[in-house]
Amino acid sequence: MKATKIFAILVLALVLIFCSAEVSEAGPMGTAFTYQGHLYDANYPANGLYDFEFELYDANVAGTQVAGPIEVNDYDVIDGYFTVELDFGSSVFDGNAVWLETTVAHSDGSDPCTLSPRQELRPTPYAIYAESAGSLVNSSFWNLSGNSGTSSSTNFLGTIDDVALEIRVNNKRVLRIEPDDVSPNIIGGFSGNSVTTGAIGVTISGGGADFAVTDQPNIATDDYCTVSGGRDNQAGNNSGTTSDTTYATAGGGWRNKAIGARSAIAGGGGNTASGYSSAIGGGGNNEATQQNSTIAGGLYNKAQANYATVGGGSYNIASGIESTVGGGANNLAGPNRGATVGGGSENQAISSYTTIGGGELNNATIDHSTIGGGLSNTVAAYNATVGGGQDNIANENNATVGGGNSNEATGLHATVGGGFDNTASGQYAPTVGGGHTNIASGEYATVPGGTFNEANGNCSFAVGRRAKANADGCFVWGDATDANVACATANRWLARSSGGVYFYADSGLTTGVYVAAGGSSWNSISDRATKEKFEPVDSFEILERLASVPIAEYNLKSQDDSIRHIGPVAQDFAVFGYGESDKAINMEDADGVAFAAIQGLYKIVLEKDSEIASLKARLAAVESVVAKLAGEQGGGR
Numbered sequence: 041m042k043a044t045k046i047f048a049i050l051v052l053a054l055v056l057i058f059c060s061a062e063v064s065e066a067g068p069m070g071t072a073f074t075y076q077g078h079l080y081d082a083n084y085p086a087n088g089l090y091d092f093e094f095e096l097y098d099a100n101v102a103g104t105q106v107a108g109p110i111e112v113n114d115y116d117v118i119d120g121y122f123t124v125e126l127d128f129g130s131s132v133f134d135g136n137a138v139w140l141e142t143t144v145a146h147s148d149g150s151d152p153c154t155l156s157p158r159q160e161l162r163p164t165p166y167a168i169y170a171e172s173a174g175s176l177v178n179s180s181f182w183n184l185s186g187n188s189g190t191s192s193s194t195n196f197l198g199t200i201d202d203v204a205l206e207i208r209v210n211n212k213r214v215l216r217i218e219p220d221d222v223s224p225n226i227i228g229g230f231s232g233n234s235v236t237t238g239a240i241g242v243t244i245s246g247g248g249a250d251f252a253v254t255d256q257p258n259i260a261t262d263d264y265c266t267v268s269g270g271r272d273n274q275a276g277n278n279s280g281t282t283s284d285t286t287y288a289t290a291g292g293g294w295r296n297k298a299i300g301a302r303s304a305i306a307g308g309g310g311n312t313a314s315g316y317s318s319a320i321g322g323g324g325n326n327e328a329t330q331q332n333s334t335i336a337g338g339l340y341n342k343a344q345a346n347y348a349t350v351g352g353g354s355y356n357i358a359s360g361i362e363s364t365v366g367g368g369a370n371n372l373a374g375p376n377r378g379a380t381v382g383g384g385s386e387n388q389a390i391s392s393y394t395t396i397g398g399g400e401l402n403n404a405t406i407d408h409s410t411i412g413g414g415l416s417n418t419v420a421a422y423n424a425t426v427g428g429g430q431d432n433i434a435n436e437n438n439a440t441v442g443g444g445n446s447n448e449a450t451g452l453h454a455t456v457g458g459g460f461d462n463t464a465s466g467q468y469a470p471t472v473g474g475g476h477t478n479i480a481s482g483e484y485a486t487v488p489g490g491t492f493n494e495a496n497g498n499c500s501f502a503v504g505r506r507a508k509a510n511a512d513g514c515f516v517w518g519d520a521t522d523a524n525v526a527c528a529t530a531n532r533w534l535a536r537s538s539g540g541v542y543f544y545a546d547s548g549l550t551t552g553v554y555v556a557a558g559g560s561s562w563n564s565i566s567d568r569a570t571k572e573k574f575e576p577v578d579s580f581e582i583l584e585r586l587a588s589v590p591i592a593e594y595n596l597k598s599q600d601d602s603i604r605h606i607g608p609v610a611q612d613f614a615v616f617g618y619g620e621s622d623k624a625i626n627m628e629d630a631d632g633v634a635f636a637a638i639q640g641l642y643k644i645v646l647e648k649d650s651e652i653a654s655l656k657a658r659l660a661a662v663e664s665v666v667a668k669l670a671g672e673q674g675g676g677r
Contacts, residue, residue, distance in 0.1 A: 085120030
């Protein structure tokens, strides 16, 4: 080679193409072959005249020169590409591997540069060695344009011995088929993709990557495992045996590990399915670690118990058997069985069959407890429920808070429907329907709503404002007045209605009674417009009947004997034929009888007065006559 000085050539990419010698039935093919390369000068495709020198060695580093040199001078390289014909003879290609070393220099006299690494020559030049095999018939080969007249039983591409078959592109393996009597392995994609020795029925469809820093191959380590694609994925646990995590599948993505028997990862990145029959649909850095555990997707989720499920979201954990987190973030279902968090954020359903629908910072800590949603709600009792709202607590068995804010159902079977700062603390179903700062502390006590009401007695009832039912059975109604109205006597009905009390007995509000505002007695509605079919009464007859009605003193059986009453009984009053029943006296009828009797008595009085007046007149006249006669008699003496 001409003496030249060294210049900066950093990369030489060489591509070996088919031998140019023709296959001929008339004579042997030649020993020359065509060699093509791509030359870079100072990181750019070379252009201009260059001198080449080619030598063959028996090793890729050091070794012994076995052929050459062959010089090609003043070769015009265009856009980095060059094509040369090399002939090292036939003796060097004896079946042993050889490497081509190339030295190149500018034709203007620059110093030469030997390129590294050497390039292995395979397989085309070894066709030269095949001359010793005798003549070949063209029909024994697969033509680039296809073959005809083939039979699948006798014509095929492949091997007939126990040797793997590889297909290469750019001299790099893209498909490897490994033989096995039961089930061969198929390895596609990156040449670094691999199957553990001894594993059978394995498929790596493709993927894998060759990076400058580190390779990221796909690997399958156990029988019948599958990696569909992606890079740096693993199917099987790589424990040293090929039969403990069979049928694992990594569909694709990046750095996924399906390392449990029958586990599957569809895609995503950084996911691990280590449980038997566990599955991850996608997402990133998810872990399905137990039998039949499932993560649909999301980020940094964990299914840590048998049959546990995480639907998606991020940083969720399903740690109880058959537990579920539907989505959201930082939710926990478990460690006990059957716990469920539908979604939301930082919710914890930690006991068996507890449920949180969603919301944030909710805690269901006792078996079968439920929180529908809301914020910072707590259920800490068996079968207790908080429907939603904020800062609500149900911490007694079967207690319920429907919603609202800062409500507490702390009694057995207690209920707070909603509102704010209400408490149902009595045992056996105390109820606060809503409102503000209400308390139902008695057994079966009820506050429907309002504000600052208390039902402290058993079976008591308080409603309105500042109504206090402090004794058993009290019914207290408070109006809007800002003052307490309290009942301290058992079974008393007490109401404050400063605007009056009205009771109507018909839908048209035309009949009934009322106590007027500030009043102290009942008024019976007696408007003429509400009455019809008027008939006069015989007041004398009413008076006579009344005179026959027994009027007696008595006491009621429901009251103490010391409490006495006076009047007729309904059965005797029935002689008048008025009212709705013979066991009750309508006070309007009683008043009517009294009024009629008074009128009759008044008429009698008038008649008596008239008679008395007449008698008085007659008496006066008599007295006058008598006086006159007496005077006359005296004067005549």
